[in-house]
Structures are given as structure tokens and as C-alpha cells.
Amino acid sequence: MSAADRDHLKIFAGTSSRDLGKAMCDHLDLPLGQATVSRFADGECIVKLEEDVRGRDCFVVQSTCAPVDENLMELLVYVDCLRRASAKRITAVIPYFGYARQDRKDEGRVPITAKLVANLITTAGVDRVLCMDLHAAQIQGFFDLPVDHLSASPVIAEYFTSRVHDFASDLSDCVVVSPDVGNVKVANTYANILGADLAIIDKRRQSGTKVVVKNLIGDVRGRVVLMFDDMISTAGTICEAARVVMEEGATNVIATATHAVLVGIAMERIRSSPVSKVVITDSIPGGARLQPLADRLVTLSVAKLLGEAIHRIHHDQSVSAMFRGGIGPKR
Secondary structure, eight states: OOOHHHHHHEEEEEEHHHHHHHHHHHHTTTTOOEEEEETTTTSSSEEEESSOOOOEEEEEOOOSSSSSHHHHHHHHHHHHHHHTTTOEEEEEEEETTTTTOOOOOOOOOOHHHHHHHHHHHHHTTSSSEESSSSSSEEEGGGSSSSSEEEESSHHHHHHHHGGGTTTTTGGGEEEEEEGGGGHHHHHHHHHHHHEEEEEEEEEOSSSSSEEEEEEEEEEEESSSSEEEEEOOOSSSHHHHHHHHHHTTOEEOOOEEEEOOOOOOHHHHHHHTSSSEEEEEEEESOOOOGGGHHHHHHHEEOHHHHHHHHHHHHHTTTGGGGTTTTOOOOOO
């Protein structure tokens, strides 16, 4: 980064993305913006900037993961603080966008909370949003301002191409399995990039926590199965899919997701499933909560990817050019 960039570009990190924000700044050779986030005795959040941002291009990094409401409110307060401190432009960098699964009315008398959250972020004073692997790509349209939607796929694809001999003799011995029909496009793109075949699991969901799998379309016998999804939440989908492919003759199952939500009985499900390895990114902080999966967990960093996007936004360059010739975000 040039001296001018160091003076005019400021990156701040909320409490949910402190480590990721620091790694992004290290990649860009920038100091992390100094601010204090604290809470009053009644739980109210307050943000105080410890440096001047007047006329600066400011980015605030905050995943709205659990505790979702606290992290979302902190993001809103952060944005309001930057706006009132006369930042020239404010970009909300949201590696994991909470409430993304509430993107439509799938039954009567329910909210579309993803749109509500978009409205809140816009009203707070954001000029631009940078997010990654939204569960529903149409959420980009919920914002009446520019949205840059990144994919973690370059980071994930690079891992599998460089470490293939850790789990198979060659990528041609692998088959990419879509754990549900809705993820076929992403799985097909990974299959093309990795030079692997594609199989599809026809899933039927009975409730928010219970999944019933019906059919497997494709051949997995004698092969290593690679499953890709945007998130692993309760792990019901991937564990049931892993059971099905092993029954069909697969030799190994590796599950991959950008966002390691991993709530409820997810840990227990994965530990008792045929999944031998879970590849995730640091879009959501891990730490002690992921310790039960330490022996089969691989965490990839998206700091360089997000840092490059910030560099391009700051210099008014194309963000989509980062994905030319590779895997782009889900459309």
C-alpha cells in the first residue's frame, strides 16, 4: 500500500471479525483502525473511534454470526459512528450475512427478515456492501446501493488442487456431490474446475432440523466424495448425504462450506458421521467452539481475498475481474 492509501483507507473490525480484520490489514500492509467497542451495564453497545476518519474511505468488517442480534446491532452502531465522524465513504464488509435464509415468504404470516436487515444497514448510512457466499444470491437486490458479492471458491479450489494427494491419488478419483438440488450449479462449477464427475442428492426437508434424503443421481462407487455448500448449520444435510454416498460405495467423504455456522447438535452429528474431513473458512470465528472437530477440521483464510476486494473498491477497480476464468459467486 502507498503512503496515500495508508492515510485515506481505514479498515475497522467489529468484535466478531477482529482476527479476520487484522489478517486483512496484514495482507494490505495497513494498520487496523483503532476503535473501542464496549457495553453499558444494561447491555447497550457503544463504539468510540480512536482516530480521525474525516474524508477517509472506511471499511468495517463484521460477520453477523451468533450472537446474531448483538453483532448486527454492533455493525449498525459502528456505521452510524463512522457517518457522524464524517467518513467520506462507508463500506460494510459482512463475510457472513446472518438472516440470509429468511429471504422469502415460504408460508403465511412470516417475515422476510433478510430484507429488513438490508433496510437497517442502508438506513444506518452504508454506501456499499461487500459480502461473501450469500445463502440466497437474490439478497443483493434487497439493497438499494452497490453490493459486491464474493465467492470463497478460489481459496477452496486452490486447497483441493494443491492438497489432492492427501486424500486421493488424483482429482479424477473424486466425485463432487451436491447435497441438495438447490446447490447443483455451484457443485457443477466445482466439478468442472477440479476435473471431477458430478453426482446429485435429491433431498427432502421435513423440518428446520430434520432432513430426509431420497435419491442419489450419479456414481460414487470406489471414489472420494467432495461435498460443497455455502454453509453448515446443524449438519443434518451433509451427514445424511454422507451416509447415503457411503452406502452407495464411496470410499471417503470430505465436506466443504464457506460458513461454519455449526450450531445445535452439529458437532455430534459430524463426529458420528462418515465425514472424515470438514473444510471451512474463517468467515465466522472458530476458536474453542470448534475444538470438538479439531481432528478433522481444516480452516482456510479468506483474508487475502477480502483484502484484495477492498483494495479494488478503494481504487475504483473491477471486483468481478477477480473471478474471471474461475468460480464466481452463486447467481
